Amino acid sequence: xxxxxxxxxxxxxxxxxxxxxxxxxxxxxxxxxxxxxxxxxxxxxxxxxxxxxxxxxxxxxxxxxxxxxxxxxxxxxxxxxxxxxxxxxxxxxxxxxxxxxxxxxxxxxxxxxxxxxxxxxxxxxxxxxxxxxxxxxxxxxxxxxxxxxxxxxxxxxxxxxxxxxxxxxxxxxxxxxxxxxxxxxxxxxxxxxxxxxxxxxxxxxxxxxxxxxxxxxxxxxxxxxxxxxxxxxxxxxxxxxxxxxxxxxxxxxxxxxxxxxxxxxxxxxxxxxxxxxxxxxxxxxxxxxxxxxxxxxxxxxxxxxxxxxxxxxxxxxxxxxxxxxxxxxxxxxxxxxxxxxxxxxxxxxxxxxxxxxxxxxxxxxxxxxxxxxxxxxxxxxxxxxxxxxxxxxxxxxxxxxxxxxxxxxxxxxxxxxxxxxxxxxxxxxxxxxxxxxxxxxxxxxxxxxxxxxxxxxxxxxxxxxxxxxxxxxxxxxxxxxxxxxxxxxxxxxxxxx
Amino acid sequence: xxxxxxxxxxxxxxxxxxxxxxxxxxxxxxxxxxxxxxxxxxxxxxxxxxxxxxxxxxxxxxxxxxxxxxxxxxxxxxxxxxxxxxxxxxxxxxxxxxxxxxxxxxxxxxxxxxxxxxxxxxxxxxxxxxxxxxxxxxxxxxxxxxxxxxxxxxxxxxxxxxxxxxxxxxxxxxxxxxxxxxxxxxxxxxxxxxxxxxxxxxxxxxxxxxxxxxxxxxxxxxxxxxxxxxxxxxxxxxxxxxxxxxxxxxxxxxxxxxxxxxxxxxxxxxxxxxxxxxxxxxxxxxxxxxxxxxxxxxxxxxxxxxxxxxxxxxxxxxxxxxxxxxxxxxxxxxxxxxxxxxxxx
Numbered sequence: 084x085x086x087x088x089x090x091x092x093x094x095x096x097x098x099x100x101x102x103x104x105x106x107x108x109x110x111x112x113x114x115x116x117x118x119x120x121x122x123x124x125x126x127x128x129x130x131x132x133x134x135x136x137x138x139x140x141x142x143x144x145x146x147x148x149x150x151x152x153x154x155x156x157x158x159x160x161x162x163x164x165x166x167x168x169x170x171x172x173x174x175x176x177x178x179x180x181x182x183x184x185x186x187x188x189x190x191x192x193x194x195x196x197x198x199x200x201x202x203x204x205x206x207x208x209x210x211x212x213x214x215x216x217x218x219x220x221x222x223x224x225x226x227x228x229x230x231x232x233x234x235x236x237x238x239x240x241x242x243x244x245x246x247x248x249x250x251x252x253x254x255x256x257x258x259x260x261x262x263x264x265x266x267x268x269x270x271x272x273x274x275x276x277x278x279x280x281x282x283x284x285x286x287x288x289x290x291x292x293x294x295x296x297x298x299x300x301x302x303x304x305x306x307x308x309x310x311x312x313x314x315x316x317x318x319x320x321x322x323x324x325x326x327x328x329x330x331x332x333x334x335x336x337x338x339x340x341x342x343x344x345x346x347x348x349x350x351x352x353x354x355x356x357x358x359x360x361x362x363x364x365x366x367x368x369x370x371x372x373x374x375x376x377x378x379x380x381x382x383x384x385x386x387x388x389x390x391x392x393x394x395x396x397x398x399x400x401x402x403x404x405x406x407x408x409x410x411x412x413x414x415x416x417x418x419x420x421x422x423x424x425x426x427x428x429x430x431x432x433x434x435x436x437x438x439x440x441x442x443x444x445x446x447x448x449x450x451x452x453x454x455x456x457x458x459x460x461x462x463x464x465x466x467x468x469x470x471x472x473x474x475x476x477x478x479x480x481x482x483x484x485x486x487x488x489x490x491x492x493x494x495x496x497x498x499x500x501x502x503x504x505x506x507x508x509x510x511x512x513x514x515x516x517x518x519x520x521x522x523x524x525x526x527x528x529x530x531x532x533x534x535x536x537x538x539x540x541x542x543x544x545x546x547x548x549x550x551x552x553x554x555x556x557x558x559x560x561x562x563x564x565x566x567x568x569x570x571x572x573x574x575x576x577x578x579x580x
Numbered sequence: 581x582x583x584x585x586x587x588x589x590x591x592x593x594x595x596x597x598x599x600x601x602x603x604x605x606x607x608x609x610x611x612x613x614x615x616x617x618x619x620x621x622x623x624x625x626x627x628x629x630x631x632x633x634x635x636x637x638x639x640x641x642x643x644x645x646x647x648x649x650x651x652x653x654x655x656x657x658x659x660x661x662x663x664x665x666x667x668x669x670x671x672x673x674x675x676x677x678x679x680x681x682x683x684x685x686x687x688x689x690x691x692x693x694x695x696x697x698x699x700x701x702x703x704x705x706x707x708x709x710x711x712x713x714x715x716x717x718x719x720x721x722x723x724x725x726x727x728x729x730x731x732x733x734x735x736x737x738x739x740x741x742x743x744x745x746x747x748x749x750x751x752x753x754x755x756x757x758x759x760x761x762x763x764x765x766x767x768x769x770x771x772x773x774x775x776x777x778x779x780x781x782x783x784x785x786x787x788x789x790x791x792x793x794x795x796x797x798x799x800x801x802x803x804x805x806x807x808x809x810x811x812x813x814x815x816x817x818x819x820x821x822x823x824x825x826x827x828x829x830x831x832x833x834x835x836x837x838x839x840x841x842x843x844x845x846x847x848x849x850x851x852x853x854x855x856x857x858x859x860x861x862x863x864x865x866x867x868x869x870x871x872x873x874x875x876x877x878x879x880x881x882x883x884x885x886x887x888x889x890x891x892x893x894x895x896x897x898x899x900x901x902x903x904x905x906x907x908x909x910x911x912x913x914x915x916x917x918x919x920x921x922x923x924x925x
Contacts (some may be wrong), residue, residue, distance in 0.1 A: 439809070
């Protein structure tokens, strides 16, 4: 670690009714990777927005390269050398890689854009990063991982001195994360200051030098990563210890009936001849790398996307599922990986979302019985411990974990016995995560059955009774939890033809 | 929605930790404020026109505002449903003319009883609305394009049926002119704008339908997040189609109101009226991006449009300027909608 390049001291920021940042400190040195951690809503993003001039601070000082600064907008911060690589990629799919990198500051040849020069410059950047991407390739044809690399290249092209990574690994495969880490280490060795925001504890241990923890808008402390344990950090984040022990044996009885049987399911390129069984009271984990076809399998099974062939049996009865309506009638509920797009209606209330899948049982003649609706929704708010001021609160105002609980409530109100949880804890903070886990365990104890798609190995090993592994649209492995190890799962997940 | 958020105001204020008071209340205010602003603007406009023009203060002006309001209100109520699903129905202006021409043709030239003409008018609306709905929901066409094409078809169809002739529905004094008295009753020499009663009744019925019935709930949900609604097991195609059928039905009713209020209809006319109706809905707080809107707001917005249309000529503003002024009013209304959406995002 080198000299201090950036110091934020006593940063305070209030919005009407919310004290978002309460005298927060952050110090970044040259040549370090500094993790910024905290539960959702702890104020990490707000702090970064203050740094890059999206918000103005109420109090405190920002010292950058020895001078006190205050950026009026992200462009000014960028020009000074502070850039953010966003979690959600801001890429223009129809343009080429080079055109994306130089968007807004195109290299000109007279009055015309000089694409050739931009391609050369982009190629130089990729060389520098040691990545193999063709600058002339159309952006939308790249994988998410490669697109992320382009974002990084774009950041570096600004002659960045401080780079902020906002949950960069959320959508990456293990291999891509490895590549990302290599690049981050390179940048660190070039004496850049790196701020790394992530929820993944394992990554923090691997890649970062120091960790600053925030909680409820306040500064909790800064640790040296190698001198602290996972529990130390989690403790600082939530003030309680969360155990992440893997499950060792299946909790499902040997003779538990099969509630769902899928045979030779085919749907497009991503679902090729997939067969599996789900037993009553079981959590069946679906593991695999990004793009293995797990979500596609779930969507085809649920009738969200058309399927080409394959038989589905629910409780031994053959069923014909063509639309989500059919699936819901069979008692299947689906929690999408993309909650905001497919799970909830954000500008509607908790109550309205909760009854969305079962409105017919809330009718009083022609009209919706709003009293009953509120009452049942309230009941599930209590059972699931959803944090909301009331059932008439708009879902947009809830945190990710609580939004997820509203989606779960929707399927429980419908009394679905088979639940498909697609990345149930994505983008959810540690505390809410363990609540969702507990909830899933309670559900299966009550006799419901769960298919859980997850990209997090720890989650798969902690929750599943049995694990199906997929790779490139095919089922490449099935393991009982007793015999499952990270290595065996990874082996199956990379088993290509 | 207003009611719900209104009740919750205090409780969310106390919940500082989640920041709900902060994120929620501006939306509450935006929704509440817009309605209040519309009412104030409406009153201000009436006062302004009254002060500027003695003619505006006359009873006959009220009747003429009402004549404008009836058909615009019906069109507005119908199209509000399309707008709430995130779509739009551009065929309602020419559609209204087309259906009235067909109905009037039956009465005048085929000599059917008036009731047949009325039923035919409404049926035409239902049919065109159903076709619109199916093209959008099953065919996957953009509502803008689908209904734009329907607008052209209806424009041609109306002219074709009447052979290019203008049509006048039976006059108030004619033996079969009772359709006119439905909207403007002559009570001992005073004309009573009876149509306002029908507008009010239908507005209340449709408002209850929108907010309390299952189809209404689904129509709002589709506009908010169609995919999430579909994945909740809702047959979204059915309810999306229904929104266009409602629009068609109310266009049929608007055709009746229009033909009762005005002298004659020219084939190929009616274009541009849809924008007044859509504009009324937007002024009243219905979102162009779907998911939000109220019938009460639409009625208020429509009143603004009809007061403008009646008042501007009376203070000596010529027709071309009227168009410009109405255009500017709409830009402001849409801008308010954009601001509201930003707050939600």
